[in-house]
Amino acid sequence: NAGVTQTPKFQVLKTGQSMTLQCAQDMNHNSMYWYRQDPGMGLRLIYYSASEGTTDKGEVPNGYNVSRLNKREFSLRLESAAPSQTSVYFCATSSFGGSTEAFFGQGTRLTVV
Amino acid sequence: AQRVTQPEKLLSVFKGAPVELKCNYSYSGSPELFWYVQYSRQRLQLLLRHISRESIKGFTADLNKGETSFHLKKPFAQEEDSAMYYCALASGNTPLVFGKGTRLSVIA
Numbered sequence: 309n310a311g312v313t314q315t316p317k318f319q320v321l322k323t324g325q326s327m328t329l330q331c332a333q334d335m336n337h338n339s340m341y342w343y344r345q346d347p348g349m350g351l352r353l354i355y356y357s358a359s360e361g362t363t364d365k366g367e368v369p370n371g372y373n374v375s376r377l378n379k380r381e382f383s384l385r386l387e388s389a390a391p392s393q394t395s396v397y398f399c400a401t402s403s404f405g406g407s408t409e410a411f412f413g414q415g416t417r418l419t420v421v
Numbered sequence: 422a423q424r425v426t427q428p429e430k431l432l433s434v435f436k437g438a439p440v441e442l443k444c445n446y447s448y449s450g451s452p453e454l455f456w457y458v459q460y461s462r463q464r465l466q467l468l469l470r471h472i473s474r475e476s477i478k479g480f481t482a483d484l485n486k487g488e489t490s491f492h493l494k495k496p497f498a499q500e501e502d503s504a505m506y507y508c509a510l511a512s513g514n515t516p517l518v519f520g521k522g523t524r525l526s527v528i529a
Contacts, residue, residue, distance in 0.1 A: 339514070341516055341517075343519075348430065348521060350519045350520055350521035351465075351507065351522075352519075353516050358514060366516065400465075400517075404514055405511065405514025405515060405516070406453075406514070406516045406518075407511045407512065407513060407514065407515075409467045409470075410457075410467065412464045412465040412466070
């Protein structure tokens, strides 16, 4: 079992470009999350999907959109990348909500120039 | 609003010394508290959670509702404990809220 798989691992974008970060899980978990990790800021929630068919904004949703494609996949889209979106992005899953153990992907290091 | 505070960005200790990573939280209900750890070049992973009341890799953490704290402790630090530690809070099916993290450096 791969667990939680994120693609790509690294990406460099120019300001204004768009891209989609992909996340897939084979753990049959209901809940999926996107966090960003910045030095001195910890992990901040961008969007989450409590269950298939639902998505909700987190702490820092501006500039992002998400799609819960099915139970396995949860993608994060940057429509017009900005340097402030330079970060490490983590996808995570849990069986049901934050009170159940979260499993993380390996992260995507995104640089916007 | 849920908030998790980790006052130390960096904590350096000598091998064999005791370790205490501080975590304070703000939440009006009954939260569940967790410690997650990220070792170098590894994924973030659960270290322990308060409801299990177990010791993992020699670490323990006690929930103190009066002081709204969930400090992580280990009596004798090892070099392999060097990592980034995040305290996190959740309630029911709400997403985890993380603190800003503390980097623990164990010096040989």
